[in-house]
Structures are given as structure tokens and as C-alpha cells.
Amino acid sequence: MRARPIDEPNRVSSQLELLFDLTFVVAVAAVTAQLAHQIIQGHALDGIVPFLQVFFAIWWAWMNFTWFASSYDTDDVGYRVLTMVQMAGVLVLAAGVPAAAEHADFGFVTLGYVIMRIGLVVLWLRAGLEDPARRRTALRYAVGISVVTVGWLYHSVLAPVSAELPLFVLLALLELAVPLWAERAEPTTWHPHHIAERYGLFTIILLGESVLAVSRGVAAALKTSEISSPFVVIAVSGLVVLFSLWWLYFLVEAGEGLSGRRDRSYLWGYGHYGIFAALAALGAGLEVAVEQSGHGSIAGPFTVGYAVAIPVGVFLMLLWMVHALVVAESVIHPVLLSLCAVVVGVLPLAVPWIGVHGVVAAIAVSCVLLVAVTIAVNHVRVPAPDFGTVRGRRR
Structure with missing residues (x-):
């Protein structure tokens, strides 16, 4: 060995x-x-x-x-x-x-x-x-x-x-x-790109678990009621939220950053505890939200709304923190990300007027807007590559 x-x-x-x-x-x-x-x-x-x-x-x-x-x-x-x-x-x-x-x-x-x-x-x-x-x-x-x-x-x-x-x-x-x-005795020879890939794969596993959790909620809701518009809204919005978070996480390729900043690997790796836990908790929140749409939950609407909003907000804030550790300039602007997290955290207060399904839909819209604005800003800021000068260069 x-x-x-x-x-x-x-x-x-x-x-x-x-x-x-x-x-x-x-x-x-x-x-x-x-x-x-x-x-x-x-x-x-x-x-x-x-x-x-x-x-x-x-x-x-x-x-x-x-x-x-x-x-x-x-x-x-x-x-x-x-x-x-x-x-x-x-x-x-x-x-x-x-x-x-x-x-x-x-x-x-x-x-x-x-x-x-x-x-x-x-x-x-x-x-x-x-x-x-x-x-x-x-x-x-x-x-x-x-x-x-x-x-x-x-x-x-x-x-x-x-x-x-x-x-x-x-x-x-x-x-x-x-x-x-x-590691103070002699650092181990972990591979930065391999580590970044492994963390990305575990992120995908957790997102997949959230999809599974939503499907459990769908099955439970169908046992207690017929398909309703709130049911459809929550199910579709939940999928949109998960897709948006996946998009945001993989905007940054961490391998290159870890390669040049190996001393920050502890904070980067430990910070993922909160990211991973937030994704797992989001799965539970979406499951409850879907099931609640079929009147299968005794949890209050505020509780259900925050069961979705809090994990999303935590994920967004921690995502910026771990990205900032390994990149010189974050792809996701911290002001935009913080604003989105604040909006997501406030949305459950609107439950009496728009219901849980409206809150989950609004969270999905907020995440989509964050993705769209981030893509638009970076498309304008980052010039198109000159393939004549980068041919053969490892990206």
C-alpha cells in the first residue's frame, strides 16, 4: 500500500x-x-x-x-x-x-x-x-x-x-x-480532482434521495385524497428547486481550486456537512409538503413551509462559503445569493395568503431567478474562449 x-x-x-x-x-x-x-x-x-x-x-x-x-x-x-x-x-x-x-x-x-x-x-x-x-x-x-x-x-x-x-x-x-x-506529521497525497468528484457524486446522491422523498410524499398523499392543483404545484416546484440547487452547486469546479489551496481543504470538506445535511433535510421537507397537500399531515402550514425554506436557505449560504474557499472570484455573486436566501426565509410568512403550495412555488421561482441571473452575469462578464489559442491545453 x-x-x-x-x-x-x-x-x-x-x-x-x-x-x-x-x-x-x-x-x-x-x-x-x-x-x-x-x-x-x-x-x-x-x-x-x-x-x-x-x-x-x-x-x-x-x-x-x-x-x-x-x-x-x-x-x-x-x-x-x-x-x-x-x-x-x-x-x-x-x-x-x-x-x-x-x-x-x-x-x-x-x-x-x-x-x-x-x-x-x-x-x-x-x-x-x-x-x-x-x-x-x-x-x-x-x-x-x-x-x-x-x-x-x-x-x-x-x-x-x-x-x-x-x-x-x-x-x-x-x-x-x-x-x-x-496530517501535521506528513500530509497525505489526496487527489484534488478526485476529491471534488467524490463530493459532487455524494451531492447527487442526496439530491436523488430528495426525489425519492418527494415520491414517498406523493404516494402518501394519493392514499388520502385525489390529485389536486396544490399537490401538482408542490410536486413540480420541488423538482424545480432540486434542479436549481444542482445547477448552482456545479457552477464551480472545485478540483482546480483545491489543487492550489490544499490548506483550505479542511474548511471546504467540513463545510459540506451543512450542505449535505441541508439537502437531506430538504428531502424531508418536500416529502411533508407533498403529503400535506393531501391532508395527510398534522403539522401546521408554517412548520411545513419552513421545513422547505430553511434547508434551501442554509444550502445557499453554505454553498457560497465553500465556493469562496477554493476560487478567487465566486461565480455566484454573494449579494444575489444572500438576497435569495433572505427571500426564501421570509416566504413562509405568506402561508396564510398563498398556502404551502404557493410558498414552495415561490421558493422554486426564487431559485430559478438566482440561476438565471448568475448565468446571465457570467455570460456577459466572461469572454468566449479563443479555441485557436487553447487547443490542446488541459482545461
Whole structure:
């Protein structure tokens, strides 16, 4: 197991990484469905903290494997088997999501998380054994992950109820600190374009989960009523919102930026927790909005409106922040983006006059306008390329 080159040409996600991502589809679907259930039952505030906790476990496990694989993807038998172990842990974690969301029982979630960490620790130990140049870094990762995993076991089994949330926050901060500490010995050779592609793929997975969530809401609404105009408006507007957010995210190609600003990779990567969580929460909000149009929800209209608006606003603001870290000049103008986020945040107040379907439609229109104006501004500002001078140059 030797470190892969930082500038390896044509580096893309492997088939094993794509299969690995599919297990997270199950986990994200489970946590999104539970959040939607809490909102529908009128317990939105009670469901937010468990959602963020479980999603942290999902995101962090995915991120740890992704960055390891970017440096040490040997794709041999041992690597594949240990990846399968981590995939099994994801499925165990997904099975424990309902208990975590409904009863604050994180036993199975912790078990799945520990299984994933065991696979990752063994991979780091192997890297330390077979890559002498970065042995200290690999061993720091292995030790740091192991120590924090013991903390998670204590949190799940022995910690008093009153200390569970503060201890969770402490352990989460320690998890975030492990890469900062380990990489100080000798930085790993993660590939910037590969990392950017992996994050883009996970963004697409989360957008796909939102489409699935909307389809669940459609099925639930059809059980309680006939197709109505609000139902159609919400379903179509939800798809437009998701398409607009996809468009905005991929306006910036992060690979080149990460290549020249490797020191900002921590903030860039950690900032995606909020982006990914917002997309997952948006799926839950759209599911509830569609179901509410069929009178299948006891949640109030203001709650449903904000269940869609808040994730969209959070996504927009964090998107600008992570883009600003890796590009010299943001493609999306911060004033336009901030204005759109403010408008989206205010729109649910109009529920008494335009209804939930009107709010979701207005959010969709706001996002479309942001995309349209951004494209128009950049089309005017950026001159057309002279293909006679860039022929043969790698873009």
C-alpha cells in the first residue's frame, strides 16, 4: 500500500467507491424518512437534533473513507474486504436510525459506526506498515480514530442521559480534530480532482434521495385524497428547486481550486456537512409538503413551509462559503445569493395568503431567478474562449 500521486492523470472514482456510496443511499433514506415522520407528527423541533447527530455519523464515515481512498486506493483483495466491512457497518447504522430518532436509542447506530471504524483503522495500520514515508501520519490516524471510538462506546452505553448531548458535541469535535493532528506529521497525497468528484457524486446522491422523498410524499398523499392543483404545484416546484440547487452547486469546479489551496481543504470538506445535511433535510421537507397537500399531515402550514425554506436557505449560504474557499472570484455573486436566501426565509410568512403550495412555488421561482441571473452575469462578464489559442491545453 503506497501513496498514490497527487497529480495522477485521469483520476476518477472507482467502481468500488460507487458501490460503497450505494450503501449510504440506504442510510440517508432512513434518516430522511425519520425526519419527515417527526415533522408530519408535529414534532419537528424534537427531530432536528437526532437527525443532525445521525447524519453526522453518516457524513463523517463517508468522508473518512473518501479521503483515505484518495490517497491509498490499492484495490487489492485486502482493501476490498475491509471496504466491505465498512459497508456492512453503514447498513447496521441505517437499521438503527428509527430507534435513534424516536427513542434517542443510539445503540445500533453506534454499533454500525464502530464496525465502520474498525475497517478504517485496519486500513490505516496497513498504510503505516507499508508506506514508511507517512507511517507517523497513518499511525496517528489509527490511534486517534480508535480513542474517539472508545468515547462513542461510552457515550452509547454508560453516559448519563443528561450528559449525552454535551458528550456528543465533544466527541464530534475530537473527530474533526483527528485529521488536523494526523496530517501535521506528513500530509497525505489526496487527489484534488478526485476529491471534488467524490463530493459532487455524494451531492447527487442526496439530491436523488430528495426525489425519492418527494415520491414517498406523493404516494402518501394519493392514499388520502385525489390529485389536486396544490399537490401538482408542490410536486413540480420541488423538482424545480432540486434542479436549481444542482445547477448552482456545479457552477464551480472545485478540483482546480483545491489543487492550489490544499490548506483550505479542511474548511471546504467540513463545510459540506451543512450542505449535505441541508439537502437531506430538504428531502424531508418536500416529502411533508407533498403529503400535506393531501391532508395527510398534522403539522401546521408554517412548520411545513419552513421545513422547505430553511434547508434551501442554509444550502445557499453554505454553498457560497465553500465556493469562496477554493476560487478567487465566486461565480455566484454573494449579494444575489444572500438576497435569495433572505427571500426564501421570509416566504413562509405568506402561508396564510398563498398556502404551502404557493410558498414552495415561490421558493422554486426564487431559485430559478438566482440561476438565471448568475448565468446571465457570467455570460456577459466572461469572454468566449479563443479555441485557436487553447487547443490542446488541459482545461
